[in-house]
Every structure is written in structure tokens, then in C-alpha cells.
Amino acid sequence: MKGKPNSLDIAHLAGVSQATVSRALRGHASVNRATRERILQVARQLNYTVDKNASNLRTQQSGTLALLLFEDPTIDESNINPFFLSMLGSITRACAQRGYDLLISFQQLSRDWHADYEDCHKADGLILLGYGDYLDYRSRLEALVAQGTHFVRWGAVLADQPGLSIGGDNHAGGLAATRHLLAQGRRRIGFLGHASLHAPEFLERHQGYAAALREAGLTPDPLLQADAISTEGAGYEAASLVLERGARCDALFAASDLIAIGAMRALFARGLRVPEDVAVVGYDDIPMAQSTHPPLTTVQQDTRHAGELLVDTLLRMVREEDVQSIKLPPRLMVRQSCGAAQQPARTPATVTPLPAGARRARRQARS
Amino acid sequence: MKGKPNSLDIAHLAGVSQATVSRALRGHASVNRATRERILQVARQLNYTVDKNASNLRTQQSGTLALLLFEDPTIDESNINPFFLSMLGSITRACAQRGYDLLISFQQLSRDWHADYEDCHKADGLILLGYGDYLDYRSRLEALVAQGTHFVRWGAVLADQPGLSIGGDNHAGGLAATRHLLAQGRRRIGFLGHASLHAPEFLERHQGYAAALREAGLTPDPLLQADAISTEGAGYEAASLVLERGARCDALFAASDLIAIGAMRALFARGLRVPEDVAVVGYDDIPMAQSTHPPLTTVQQDTRHAGELLVDTLLRMVREEDVQSIKLPPRLMVRQSCGAAQQPARTPATVTPLPAGARRARRQARS
DNA sequence: CTGAAAGCGCTTACAG
DNA sequence: CTGAAAGCGCTTACAG
Incomplete structure (x- = not known):
């Protein structure tokens, strides 16, 4: 066997078509039980793994979320705000539990985040953490909304904010x-x-x-x-x-x-x-x-809960389900x-609904 | 224009073939200057970005590195060792500077890291940070070496270690x-x-x-x-x-x-x-x-320097260049x-060469 | 300097 | 329940 085996290699060895290998591996119910077992066994033997790039290209999804961390430019390079670090930890864990990969990056406000991550299919959605001046940041959020980007941010839940956010009360x-x-x-x-x-x-x-x-x-x-x-x-x-x-x-x-x-x-x-x-x-x-x-x-x-809510909310957005901003009790x-x-x-939890029509507006912006 | 534009859309609008669009975007010297300018302009206008999945699939690379963080199982979930967190920060920054994306994940020793990241083309190489018991960990490192995985780890530079490491003296x-x-x-x-x-x-x-x-x-x-x-x-x-x-x-x-x-x-x-x-x-x-x-x-x-060395060393491994373990002065x-x-x-810096033939052994293991 | 063509490795309607 | 075929969006030899 030369190099990494592909699904065709598995197909030959299992005596089925490549399509069936794909179905078996993805757990399609239609595949005959015995056939599936055989395929899975061959795959295990060859240490076969599905090529993520091929599968993502075909399905037009990435199974990946991107965490963009904005740092106060005045902060010493080596000292990230420990609070964000702990959020990062909980977000990472929440992603892993849900089977998603997490891309992380420190950002400057100058980049086009939509193009950098979601548009090029590196990520299905963005989580935004931290910012310098909210007034500068806000216009970037508006641009994301206009581009139909899937994103949630950690921060104050404001009445007139672009997109939605999870934040403390x-x-x-x-x-x-x-x-x-x-x-x-x-x-x-x-x-x-x-x-x-x-x-x-x-x-x-x-x-x-x-x-x-x-x-x-x-x-x-x-x-x-x-x-x-x-x-x-x-x-x-x-x-x-x-x-x-x-x-x-x-x-x-x-x-x-x-x-x-x-x-x-x-x-x-x-x-x-x-x-x-x-x-x-x-x-x-x-x-x-x-x-x-x-x-x-x-x-x-509660960074742990916050991380989970951030990830779950973003995943719901990606699936085009209803979502809303959430305020967490301190x-x-x-x-x-x-x-x-x-x-x-x-103090009790509070839930603030997303401004009416925000989700629809996003969807329209994309078409 | 429906949905995300692709290189063929750009080609039509610029009046060239799709292949030329690809060449222009990748900066091939062969492309005529005027043609290139035209293509770039159209691309900018349409907000075109190269689809990463397609390009990765074609080139069989990912432009991504994976950072696997092992936590001491006894540590409270929310409290990652601050030292690792600061390494994480510097690694993230070093990746960004070099145009690589960084996938991060908390790991248990039980996973097959090669299959999870490099084999499925999610990442070109792995950076390993932290571990519980080195004796358990070591056998996982041996498995990685046997599979030809590109990896570096942060940790003690030992005489008989599998693979190589960057660590403090x-x-x-x-x-x-x-x-x-x-x-x-x-x-x-x-x-x-x-x-x-x-x-x-x-x-x-x-x-x-x-x-x-x-x-x-x-x-x-x-x-x-x-x-x-x-x-x-x-x-x-x-x-x-x-x-x-x-x-x-x-x-x-x-x-x-x-x-x-x-x-x-x-x-x-x-x-x-x-x-x-x-x-x-x-x-x-x-x-x-x-x-x-x-x-x-x-x-x-020096976590900043360590992060850069970790990334640079891994990138050299990916390019099949010579690499060695490095001890950093405390x-x-x-x-x-x-x-x-x-x-x-x-105290002065020390450099420990990789055990003779280690790189060659790795290359052989892969073929 | 540029185009036509093949192919990366999958997934999924479409037939049967 | 399974196969043959198309196609996701690129990159790159091969020709010219």
C-alpha cells in the first residue's frame, strides 16, 4: 500500500463500490449490516480516515468553528487577559464535545473576518471574544451581519447591537x-x-x-x-x-x-x-x-456555561435555527x-430576545 | 451573482481561463502583468476568496497546524495551567505571523492523534503541549514517530526521546x-x-x-x-x-x-x-x-521565543528540512x-542535536 | 504567456 | 440495498 489509503482502496478490499464505502462510513441506515461491518473492519485495518478536505469540499461545510480573539493593543503581548483565556478554555472544550474543531486566531480590527474564515470555508461560523473600542468594533459587526456571516460574540447584550451576543448581566x-x-x-x-x-x-x-x-x-x-x-x-x-x-x-x-x-x-x-x-x-x-x-x-x-452557550448558539445559527442573545447571571x-x-x-438568569427580524435580515443579506 | 463566486466566475468576467485565474491569484510569475491586475481587480470586486477545501484537496496540504494540549486529569476543568496558556498565546501568534492557521484541542492520551489530525489532512503537523505521566506519554510519541507524523513537543530535551522537543534548560x-x-x-x-x-x-x-x-x-x-x-x-x-x-x-x-x-x-x-x-x-x-x-x-x-521555535521547527519538519531539539536558557x-x-x-543557550538518523527514520516510516 | 484537461477524494441524487 | 456517475472548486503538468 502506497501512502494514505482512500475510499476506493477500502472498496476494492471490501468488494463493494466506493459509494457504499462512503455510505457505510457515514452510518447511512440503508447499508446492509454485514456489508457495513466488513467495510468498517477493512477501514480499521488500513487505518483509514476520511479526507477532511475532500469531504468538506463536497458537503460545503467545515466542521470547524473559528475563535477570533481581539486584544487591547495596549496590553503586553505575552499577557492575554486571563478572563479571555478561561473563556478560550471552555469554548475549546465545548467544541470538542460537540465534534467540532476550533481554529483560533488573534485579530486586529482591520481584517475582513468573513473572507478570512467563513467565506473561504475554513469555518462554519465565528466566535468573537474581546475588542478594543466598542464603537470601532460595532461597524465591523455590521459588516458581518451584512455579509450573512454566522457569528456570536461574548459581550454586553445591547438593545440595538448588530447580530447577537452572550454576555454577563x-x-x-x-x-x-x-x-x-x-x-x-x-x-x-x-x-x-x-x-x-x-x-x-x-x-x-x-x-x-x-x-x-x-x-x-x-x-x-x-x-x-x-x-x-x-x-x-x-x-x-x-x-x-x-x-x-x-x-x-x-x-x-x-x-x-x-x-x-x-x-x-x-x-x-x-x-x-x-x-x-x-x-x-x-x-x-x-x-x-x-x-x-x-x-x-x-x-x-461563569465562563464554562458561557463557552457552552456561545458554541451552542453559533451551531444553531449555522443550522438556521432560532437563536437569541442571552444574559448570564453573575x-x-x-x-x-x-x-x-x-x-x-x-441573581436570576435573564434572557433577552433577538431584535425582531434580525435573523430574517441576515438570511436575506446572504441571498 | 448567486452565492459565493468561484474562480470560473472570475475567469468569465476577466475574459481569461479559469487556470489563469488560479495562477494570477497564486502569484505565478508567468502571468502577464496586465492580465494579473485585471484578474485581481475582478476578484476584489466580487469579494472572491479561494475555497480552502478545494485548494487543500488539490495540493494535499492544509496550511494548518494543530495544537494538542494535554491536561493533568486532576486539574480543575476551568483552570488550565497558566504557563500553558501563555505558551498557547505565543504559539497562536507565531502561527498567524507565518500565515498558518491553528487548530486547538484538549486531548486525552487515548486518542489516535495521527488519524485525528494529520492523516485526515486537517493539519500539516502537531504541536504537543503538556502531558500527565511521561512514561505513558512516551509510548504515544513512539506511535507518532512510527506513523511518520510531523510533530514537536514542548518538554524536557531527553537523550533517548521519540521525536524531538523544544524545552527549557x-x-x-x-x-x-x-x-x-x-x-x-x-x-x-x-x-x-x-x-x-x-x-x-x-x-x-x-x-x-x-x-x-x-x-x-x-x-x-x-x-x-x-x-x-x-x-x-x-x-x-x-x-x-x-x-x-x-x-x-x-x-x-x-x-x-x-x-x-x-x-x-x-x-x-x-x-x-x-x-x-x-x-x-x-x-x-x-x-x-x-x-x-x-x-x-x-x-x-521565555514562552514567546519557545512558541516561535516550536512553530518554526514544525514548519521545517513539514518541509522536510533538517531539525533538532533545542534547549532554551532560563x-x-x-x-x-x-x-x-x-x-x-x-545562562547561555544550548542546542542539542537530534539523535542521528531520526529524521531519516521518520521519512522511511512514512513510505 | 495562456488554455484545455485531468484529478485531488469524497458525497449524493438517480437508477435499478 | 447497491452501483455508476456527476460534481464540489481548485492546481498543475502538458501543449501550444
């Missing part, structure tokens, strides 16, 4: 974190992170934060807010800025764990104690949050940086 | 870490991690550790060694075990950062101070090592857990 998360801080008797609570349309997830967290303050009869103090992207460095800077303004501050709610960790460092650098002087709460519950000193109280996002993980110890709180 | 790393601890005046230095053929990398680190002790006229004390796989939990247990034995101990060299972090926790739990009572040094320099309290002194592995990152502050040390 950031408002609920901000609310829970801030309420918890208030329950510890904190009153001068700061917010670290961008709170604008450029970063919708952070904005939602900020809105939850503001809502909790208002519930308690307080108003968010602009002196206690500082912008930050999701890095330790930005967290350090933002906390430093707030402290330098001199306004009293007894707690900080950071829009991400990375920001919180940087903030704690800034606090320590000034001789302030966490949580005695300033309580700190983060967001994401990255693995590192358990190892900080003190361990970081944070809002956990969970407050109380550790020590907030100055308390109590049971984790839960 | 673990002996040098263990030596540097332990010498540094000795230089701080520590004498009762423990080792946390498996030191057996089941875990060759840890074994090499242990050998470096033992060599440093011997240089200083000391002997490794078995009471100060405890087995551990690379998890915080195992590190906690191992440190606890050593402490419970009651032997005096003023420093711990952990075979990985995760182990070191677990060990520090065990130390704190017993009211011991790091580094005052017990100095701690880890291995890997995962991102978390900077955020521990105190920040962890550790042996850094770098001691001095932070505070060791009780010192000084410049990082460097």
Missing part, C-alpha cells in the same frame, strides 16, 4: 458588588474603569454601581471615578488618580479583576490597608483573584478584600 | 534558583515536586537543585522533598507534608509557580513568614507570580519571596 453584577460594599458600611465608594459607550460592559457595571448608590440615598461622586482599560497598569494609574484628588474614599469597585489588582498595588504603595482603609471589589473572578493578598472579592462570570464571590465574610449571593 | 534553572537561595545564606533548602522519570522536567530541575547543594558541600535531605504535580493544591499538600515532618527548613524551591503559590499558602497557614522564616522560589514565571504576596522569585521560561527573576533583591542572572 453587568448591571446586576455592579449592583450586587456595590450593595455588598454598602452593607459593609462603606459610603465613599469609587468606580475604576471606563464608563462610556466605548466599553459597554464597563458602562453597564457602572450603571449597576450608580443604581445601588442611589438606592442607599447616595450619589456617585465624579471625584471617585477614574477611567481604566482592563490591565493592572491602568488599574494602578486609575486608583492613584483617585487618591491624589484627595477626596475621602473607603471602597473601590473595579470594573475588572486586573484593574482591582493594580488598584490594590497603588493602595499598598501609599501605605493604605485593604480592606481596613479601603475595601476593594473586582469583576470576573480570574484565577489570580484567589491568590492576591488579601484574596479579592469579585463578581464571578455571582458575587465574597473573599477578604471587601472586609466581610458571607455567603455568595445569586 | 531545566537543570540550569534548578541550579540558578538553588544557588541564589544559597547565596542568601539559606542552607536547609527543600524541593517541592515530583522528581522521577514520570516528570522529566521536574526531575531535571531537581538534579540542578541537587547539584547546587553539592557545590556548596551540602546533601539534599529527603525529609525536605515532597512530590507534587503542578497545582496549587498539590503545592499546599507538599509543603504541609515537609513542615509536618519537623525537619528544619529555611527555604523551598518549588518545581513550578503553582506549587510555590500553594506552598506559600501552607506557610502562611502555619504562621510562617515568607521570606523571613522560609524563602520560596518557583518556576515558570506565570503572570500570577508578580501579584503574590510577597511577589514570587521564580525561574522564567532566567532567574528575583523578586521578594527569596529574601533578596538583585539583577536577574542569565
Whole structure:
């Protein structure tokens, strides 16, 4: 036998036609039981595997999903946001369980993702993770919708978004974190992170934060807010800025764990104690949050569930089934940086339907 | 225009044959300049992309590499070893830079990787990352070599290994870490991690550790060694075990950062101070090592360089060029857990040639 | 410099 | 239940 055997080789050895080999291998019910067994045995003996390229070409499918990871350009090359890494892990696992391969790639906003992946039949659909500025990103999403690309993204579920998304309930998360801080008797609570349309997830967290303050009869103090992207460095800077303004501050709610960790460092650098002087709460519950000193109280996002939903939703889109955006309930993980110890709180799940006609629009765009 | 345009559509519109379209798109020098321009313009207009499945089928290549990640089965699902995650990042980037796609997958030892990826033309070669027990793993490597699979793995560069590997110089790393601890005046230095053929990398680190002790006229004390796989939990247990034995101990060299972090926790739990009572040094320099309290002194592995070498070496194998195993120099990152502050040390690079005839053997195995 | 033709290895209507 | 045949969309010798 020269080289890799093909289905014709199997056919000859099994004494059937090549077509029957194909049918047997794909498990068609029509194939006679004994014939199938014979074919399978020969295939096993020759270590035969179906050529993916040929089969994909014929069926016009790829059995592959592509995960496109956008990185904040300011982040150090080697340090991908750990939260995304954990999403990556759960997406990979979910794909494997469903028999799909996963292509992964770090992306810049400049590429034509549709052409790069789905159009050339490398992947049946795309999963989008992370982005820099949402306002830039949004136009790329619109282009994908216009091209009829199958895609889901992880991110804030917004009313007018192009396509659909799976994301945490950031408002609920901000609310829970801030309420918890208030329950510890904190009153001068700061917010670290961008709170604008450029970063919708952070904005939602900020809105939850503001809502909790208002519930308690307080108003968010602009002196206690500082912008930050999701890095330790930005967290350090933002906390430093707030402290330098001199306004009293007894707690900080950071829009991400990375920001919180940087903030704690800034606090320590000034001789302030966490949580005695300033309580700190983060967001994401990255693995590192358990190892900080003190361990970081944070809002956990269920990456495992998120990964499964992302994959399942995308697969449904590929099969042209009905799909909708989903908001996942966050969970407050109380550790020590907030100055308390109590049971984790839960908030209920929420499901936001896809804007009417979005699916139809996509289908039309393709024809 | 119905659906995705193919090369024949382009040909018609450009007024040439389909073959010429293919040549122009692939940049064949033979194509007339003006003809090429015309074809490219039409292709751009129609948003044409070459169908990967068809082109791969024809050329019998995939332009894709597969990254197989083996996880320690004992590790919690959601927590992939951060060191592997950072390797994953650099491998992904290296692939993208070289125009290759990357398929990623978590693997169990039970699968037939050759059949799953290379044989069915999903990938041109495999990158192997992580493993449980090397002794089990080794037989799988032998099978790959026998099947003529193109693969490289990250791991200890061993004299009699099947195939080749890119790995850190673990002996040098263990030596540097332990010498540094000795230089701080520590004498009762423990080792946390498996030191057996089941875990060759840890074994090499242990050998470096033992060599440093011997240089200083000391002997490794078995009471100060405890087995551990690379998890915080195992590190906690191992440190606890050593402490419970009651032997005096003023420093711990952990075979990985995760182990070191677990060990520090065990130390704190017993009211011991790091580094005052017990100095701690880890291995890997995962991102978390900077955020521990105190920040962890550790042996850094250059994941960025490693990722590039892994990809480049594999690509050379695929092109049937000469390749060899490579040992990368580690770098001691001095932070505070060791009780010192000084410049990082460097050790020189080492290159280990592939055992004679290994490449030829591979080629023969395939025919 | 370009075209006509073969063929990569499958899958699936169409017949029987 | 099975076979003969067409065709998925390319790439590349072979001719000219």
C-alpha cells in the first residue's frame, strides 16, 4: 500500500463500490449490516480516515468553528487577559464535545473576518471574544451581519447591537458588588474603569454601581471615578488618580479583576490597608483573584456555561435555527478584600430576545 | 451573482481561463502583468476568496497546524495551567505571523492523534503541549514517530526521546534558583515536586537543585522533598507534608509557580513568614507570580521565543528540512519571596542535536 | 504567456 | 440495498 489509503482502496478490499464505502462510513441506515461491518473492519485495518478536505469540499461545510480573539493593543503581548483565556478554555472544550474543531486566531480590527474564515470555508461560523473600542468594533459587526456571516460574540447584550451576543448581566453584577460594599458600611465608594459607550460592559457595571448608590440615598461622586482599560497598569494609574484628588474614599469597585489588582498595588504603595482603609471589589473572578493578598472579592462570570452557550448558539445559527442573545447571571464571590465574610449571593438568569427580524435580515443579506 | 463566486466566475468576467485565474491569484510569475491586475481587480470586486477545501484537496496540504494540549486529569476543568496558556498565546501568534492557521484541542492520551489530525489532512503537523505521566506519554510519541507524523513537543530535551522537543534548560534553572537561595545564606533548602522519570522536567530541575547543594558541600535531605504535580493544591499538600515532618527548613524551591503559590499558602497557614522564616522560589514565571504576596522569585521560561521555535521547527519538519531539539536558557527573576533583591542572572543557550538518523527514520516510516 | 484537461477524494441524487 | 456517475472548486503538468 502506497501512502494514505482512500475510499476506493477500502472498496476494492471490501468488494463493494466506493459509494457504499462512503455510505457505510457515514452510518447511512440503508447499508446492509454485514456489508457495513466488513467495510468498517477493512477501514480499521488500513487505518483509514476520511479526507477532511475532500469531504468538506463536497458537503460545503467545515466542521470547524473559528475563535477570533481581539486584544487591547495596549496590553503586553505575552499577557492575554486571563478572563479571555478561561473563556478560550471552555469554548475549546465545548467544541470538542460537540465534534467540532476550533481554529483560533488573534485579530486586529482591520481584517475582513468573513473572507478570512467563513467565506473561504475554513469555518462554519465565528466566535468573537474581546475588542478594543466598542464603537470601532460595532461597524465591523455590521459588516458581518451584512455579509450573512454566522457569528456570536461574548459581550454586553445591547438593545440595538448588530447580530447577537452572550454576555454577563453587568448591571446586576455592579449592583450586587456595590450593595455588598454598602452593607459593609462603606459610603465613599469609587468606580475604576471606563464608563462610556466605548466599553459597554464597563458602562453597564457602572450603571449597576450608580443604581445601588442611589438606592442607599447616595450619589456617585465624579471625584471617585477614574477611567481604566482592563490591565493592572491602568488599574494602578486609575486608583492613584483617585487618591491624589484627595477626596475621602473607603471602597473601590473595579470594573475588572486586573484593574482591582493594580488598584490594590497603588493602595499598598501609599501605605493604605485593604480592606481596613479601603475595601476593594473586582469583576470576573480570574484565577489570580484567589491568590492576591488579601484574596479579592469579585463578581464571578461563569465562563464554562458561557463557552457552552456561545458554541451552542453559533451551531444553531449555522443550522438556521432560532437563536437569541442571552444574559448570564453573575455571582458575587465574597473573599477578604471587601472586609466581610458571607455567603455568595445569586441573581436570576435573564434572557433577552433577538431584535425582531434580525435573523430574517441576515438570511436575506446572504441571498 | 448567486452565492459565493468561484474562480470560473472570475475567469468569465476577466475574459481569461479559469487556470489563469488560479495562477494570477497564486502569484505565478508567468502571468502577464496586465492580465494579473485585471484578474485581481475582478476578484476584489466580487469579494472572491479561494475555497480552502478545494485548494487543500488539490495540493494535499492544509496550511494548518494543530495544537494538542494535554491536561493533568486532576486539574480543575476551568483552570488550565497558566504557563500553558501563555505558551498557547505565543504559539497562536507565531502561527498567524507565518500565515498558518491553528487548530486547538484538549486531548486525552487515548486518542489516535495521527488519524485525528494529520492523516485526515486537517493539519500539516502537531504541536504537543503538556502531558500527565511521561512514561505513558512516551509510548504515544513512539506511535507518532512510527506513523511518520510531523510533530514537536514542548518538554524536557531527553537523550533517548521519540521525536524531538523544544524545552527549557531545566537543570540550569534548578541550579540558578538553588544557588541564589544559597547565596542568601539559606542552607536547609527543600524541593517541592515530583522528581522521577514520570516528570522529566521536574526531575531535571531537581538534579540542578541537587547539584547546587553539592557545590556548596551540602546533601539534599529527603525529609525536605515532597512530590507534587503542578497545582496549587498539590503545592499546599507538599509543603504541609515537609513542615509536618519537623525537619528544619529555611527555604523551598518549588518545581513550578503553582506549587510555590500553594506552598506559600501552607506557610502562611502555619504562621510562617515568607521570606523571613522560609524563602520560596518557583518556576515558570506565570503572570500570577508578580501579584503574590510577597511577589514570587521564580525561574522564567521565555514562552514567546519557545512558541516561535516550536512553530518554526514544525514548519521545517513539514518541509522536510533538517531539525533538532533545542534547549532554551532560563532566567532567574528575583523578586521578594527569596529574601533578596538583585539583577536577574542569565545562562547561555544550548542546542542539542537530534539523535542521528531520526529524521531519516521518520521519512522511511512514512513510505 | 495562456488554455484545455485531468484529478485531488469524497458525497449524493438517480437508477435499478 | 447497491452501483455508476456527476460534481464540489481548485492546481498543475502538458501543449501550444
